[in-house]
Amino acid sequence: MSLIPGVIASGISGHLVNNNYFSIATQTVTGSSVLAVTFSSIPSTYTHLQLRWVGRTTRSTTSDSLYVQLNGDTSYYYSHGLSGNGSSASAYADNTNPNNLGLATASSATSGMFSAGVTDILDYTNTNKYKTLRNFSGFDENGSGAIRLSSSANIGTSAAINSIYIYTNGGGNIDVGSQFALYGIK
């Protein structure tokens, strides 16, 4: 076993040095739960966006879903996904629900358990394309849990994305300790 302190090993050659990944804003839920988390006035100076989060809701279940609206558009979106629940894998298509961002734990889960997720929104300023979200999220609750890969497209508009509104599946808020961080990639 070789041990290399991180700060020393950072001098090793061969790193992928990325000077094109920037933090735009972070929303951390503190104090009390909130109905939604919003990123507004998103700068149009990047090529792609990435949203990284840990999430939990106050819904009286062990798990929940997080939804997202782009630019305040409340219309439904086309989405496809691949899910695994620890027993079987399944695929789904959906155009009757809001845009699903990913999975979250909920209030019946053991305290301290949160989901994690990463969402990519490519070419978000292009006004000639519908926007597709690519989502990777999951949670494990030590005997239950799920993982989901999904994509969803907002086919109602090709407008550049300037706001992201994140909310829950219904019946609950986004719980304390949840954190959503938005990044821009040049």
Add this chain to the structure above:
Amino acid sequence: MASAPTYTPIATQTVSGSTTTTVSFTFIPQTYTDLILICNASTVSGNYDIGLQFNSDTSGSYSFTYIRGNGSVTSSSRSVGQVFAWTDWAGYTTTIGQTITHINNYSNSTTYKTVLSHYGNLGSAVDSVVSLWRNTAAITRIDATMSGGFFASGSTVTLYGILAA
């Protein structure tokens, strides 16, 4: 609103020789929001899992759920009471396993840690895994351990830090 560039390389380990079972990152700075671990590994011989242990915790406080496609079928399974967060599978010689692992909010000291991994291997399958470490401690050390064999020379593991504004 905007900040300095992030996605910063913290350390890279390149395996030499044929007797390495564990690649370790110690004294991980607590100055980032998320960690990303990229593993590109094969084995000296045989096929083995690669698991992550945090802060040298070898107790059975890890569990994971995964989904898999192997070219023929899709499946999902889980394990509890594990001694590592499962992230990867590495094969022999050219059957290199490539994994990107997201460790969000790693320095938080009030929540359990949930870890997401994407893994692909030319010779076997593509997996996505979510692992739970039932411990609220901030992660200061990561050991990537091969379950049975040895890392092949040239295998690389790189740790990055991402800092949110």
